[in-house]
Amino acid sequence: MSVFEQKGSEAVSNRAMPGMTHNTLPLLHEVRHALERLLRTGESTIIDLRAIPFGPGDEERLLSLLGEGEVAATLDALGRTTVRESRFSGVWIVDHYNSEAERIAFQLEVIEIPALLRAQTEDMYQSLGALDSVLNAEMHGPE
Template sequence: MSEPEKSVLIEIHQAVSALLEDGSESAIDVSSMPLSAADFASLEEALGCGEVEATIDAGGKSRVRETGVSGVWIVEHFSEGGGVLAKTIEICETPSILRAHREDIEAGRDELGRRLA
């Protein structure tokens, strides 16, 4: 295990502990870290694969993947050409990008009401 990989895993471990202790959510911007492609692949291998993967098309394409460590998610945002714009590891129950916003829920309710009328 490389030092950069180990330091990220330590940070994730501390963040998961904080999430459990007081509900603190956090994110690690791995796209701005000095991780090689091999380091990140090794990090992903250490975290494992979870049961959930989602693709979001809202102002650009994004992908959310649950890792094998519950509460740890990999979130990637892509350019129109498919290149990675940003990659974060989010420590939370559910990444915010997957949560419905109140305004969207209200608009959905209103639209459903119109369809029922």
């Protein structure tokens, strides 16, 4: 007999499918504790999903249970990276690929916003200089 936990309008079963490693439910518990810790202390958590021994269908089941939230971003720098909010605010799915389209990192980040999405101070200084140049050119016209 399977046990169900109601989450909104979706029911989540802890009964494993044949061939699964049973890592999905413990991972969801780990995410739950990480989210509680983030709320209580401000401490973020990164869970390296590449280090988890998933069986056939485990990764898909985990991603299905996490669902999709309202925010998604794609970065193209030395390969493609996708950052997606799960349906649980503060729980992010970060998937990194290199320039040969090989997965090099796959993580859950429990954080307000992943560092990859934050503007870097050095980049902002460069942007300030570039904006000053645009404004200067517009104010003084072509020379």
